[in-house]
Amino acid sequence: MLIRRVSILAVAMVALGSTIALAKPTLLSHQVIAQTPTSSPHPNPGKSRGWLKDLSLTSQQLQQIKEIRNQSKQQIAQKSQEIRQGQQELHDLIVGRATKEQVRGKYNQIKLVKQQLADMQFENTLAIREILNPEQRQKFADRMYKKNPPARQN
Template identity: 45%
Template sequence: MVTTRWQGLLSITATTVVLILIIHISPAIAHSKISFPRQNNDFHFQKSSAIADNSLTTVKQQHSSSLLNQLNLTNQQKDRIKQIHQQYKQQILKKKNNLTILQQQLSDLMVGTESVELIRAKNQQLITLRQEIGELRFESMLATREILTPQQRQKFREIIESQVAQ
């Protein structure tokens, strides 16, 4: 009984994580590490990054579309999910833009002569902003969940589990 309960909890947790990843694969993943100041001749990196961002977005859209079709959503459900994702997407993009700025500022501080306290404070700002982005993604997931029927939630779980097993 206890083992089954833990397995169920782990399965739900895994499904939740996968849902977050599917819905919100971030094209900014490439920008999530600390980077040291770039030189002006970094056009190739920027172009490659833009291509990667577009590819990730296309893959995410195709996967989400396929997933939504498998769930047999009504047109009303599809519209509402699109509205939710647009709403949260705008909020997340604003925070991601701020995140990029903070990452560059931290990078500049790391190579400069500023105090350790100032560097730590900037890093804490980054941590807080990343947490806020994560919370927005989670809230988006919860709002989307409310639109699905219990049967669709179960079907979603089965689809995700079969994809994770592959």
């Protein structure tokens, strides 16, 4: 009986740990800075939208980026909701009396939806990249791969 409880606890810890690991931001999620809608409230709005100013975009480029965002906004929100719901269901399965196969199935389902979301975001990043000139691309890439760029020293 004790072995069974320990086994269940171990499976739960592995499954939750894997879910948390998947939920952590990855390099790919840093590539999608452009996904943050400009109309949403931010704790520090100037800082979150600063990357647009850093790129010195033309009004046409800004409009094209807005269109790219708007085209996938609903799908991205839907996938994000699916992930949140799936994670709650996974939690409930782990806490409940679900079989290992049921728990694993839910985990794999969440993993698939996360991959679909990442793919959509990456496609948006590629679309935005096509709008930018070489200098803007360099700044865009620098911004994506550096969370907090170091301060310039003179």
